Amino acid sequence: MSENSSNKNEWPLWEVFTQPKSGKPHQHAGSVHAVDAEMALQNARDVYARRNEGVNIWVVESKHITSSTPEDMGPFFDPANDKPYRHPQFYSVPRAVKKRS
């Protein structure tokens, strides 16, 4: 991504993932510019973790993320539409279990 950037002086872009609580999955928070991983981590801390948002941060340079394209949407996601049996929603959940989640 950074190589294609129109401004060659711009610092590389990093994606930031914060973990809201220990045991929870990391969630995408946004992105920051930084010259190295340590700076990305510190910038992420200052931008995305200053109001108690998390207990852990991941940063990864944006160029290392492989993303599906809009054209992939059909073949990737449409086939799931008519397969309701993939959703376990036909089972009744015992109340005790419901309460816990």
Add this chain to the structure above:
Amino acid sequence: MSIPTKELTEKQAFITYLLRLADDRLILGQRLSEWCGHAPELEEDLAMANIALDTIGHATALYKYVAEVENEGHDEDHYAFFRNDRDFTNLQLCELPKGDFGFTIARQFLFSSFSYFLYEQLKEAADEQFRGMINKHLKEIKYHLRHTREWVLRLGDGTEESHDRIQQSFDDLWMYTGEMFYMDEVDEIMIKNGNGADLSLFRDEWKKLVEDTLNEATLTVPDWDQFMMTGSRNGVHTEYLGHLLAQMQFMRRSYPDAEWK
């Protein structure tokens, strides 16, 4: 503000000690805040403003405690806005103009590393409220040290220009590092009653951290034995403090009764 020896009570020593700590942090925070909107990158702008707010926050907590100990009906604003330059006891290091980005980083690194060792000493202080404050602020200071140390490495070991400029900054700042370790009877009383730090205990450790960092950053460590400035702990300052105070205090002094609504 020189205090006659025979009249220096424990209470006065405590107040003076807290004010010295607080003044360092307020004045440095004010200087750092000048970067707000002017730092080289948006992310760094936020980082600088964060550190400035942290240090001003540390000062506020300390001033509040001074007000409580002194018990003369003042609030924290009194100490920040209604004292004159000779009453301030901050290190001259903290009041120097912000300079270029390298200068600010070099200064902040020297100060944050000093603060780190100082607070590590103070975190076992006898006074409960003081100890609580120190332990809370120490976490933020550790982050300031980490942030500025990384920048010293990047700038020192970066381009030829960044190397030369931060080297120049350390050279210029060096004569202001001596008085960090100044101690007088205020410190003696505080050490005796379990609330003060013996600065000589960590001087070598601090020097080693600075030297190791500068070496790693391919910078030359200036001469420790060169001429060092003195006097700030007794209210003697550079010409820069008055201008800083004028800017910081004029609003409060123009409208002393104004309130946040």
